[in-house]
Amino acid sequence: MTARAVEGQGEEESGWQLFIRTEGKCGACGGSLAKGFINGVMLDKYANWEFPAWGNVLARDEDKRELKRASTFLCDACVDLRKLGRGPPIKWAVEIYREDEVYKLRYHPVEGLEAADPITEEDLHTPEGRQASE
Numbered sequence: 001m002t003a004r005a006v007e008g009q010g011e012e013e014s015g016w017q018l019f020i021r022t023e024g025k026c027g028a029c030g031g032s033l034a035k036g037f038i039n040g041v042m043l044d045k046y047a048n049w050e051f052p053a054w055g056n057v058l059a060r061d062e063d064k065r066e067l068k069r070a071s072t073f074l075c076d077a078c079v080d081l082r083k084l085g086r087g088p089p090i091k092w093a094v095e096i097y098r099e100d101e102v103y104k105l106r107y108h109p110v111e112g113l114e115a116a117d118p119i120t121e122e123d124l125h126t127p128e129g130r131q132a133s134e
């Protein structure tokens with residue numbers, strides 16, 4: 001299962017968005033992220049790095065768990081194809097790290113990452129999940 005968050009276009013972009021546009025690539029096709037939306041996609045794989053990972057926005061107390069989940073960025077074309085069930089498989093998860101005061105991106109092959117436990121409705125704060133925890 002994947003969940004999706006979208007970084008918008010139109011409003012003035014943050015330094016992070018510009019960084020990802022310049023340095024990033026699509027985690028499925030390897031294409032440019034210079035145009036369109038920067039689609040953040042959460043993966044059901046564990047990240048063996050710190051950032052970015054699933055945050056507590058998408059999954060309850062995810063940041064307190066011992067293992068963090070990986071994510072990646074996809075281009076609009078791949079997101080559109082995936083909605084139709086025809087998208088290329090996601091090949092790379094992304095890590096952002098700092099070296100000599102400079103932020104850098106590192107891509108990790110998804111097939112080399114450990115599969116994560118399933119995310120539950122409760123984790124995602126959905127109405128179904130809230131009912132289950134009450």
Ligand SMILES: [Zn+2]
Nearest residue numbers: 026029075078
């Ligand atoms: Zn793509």
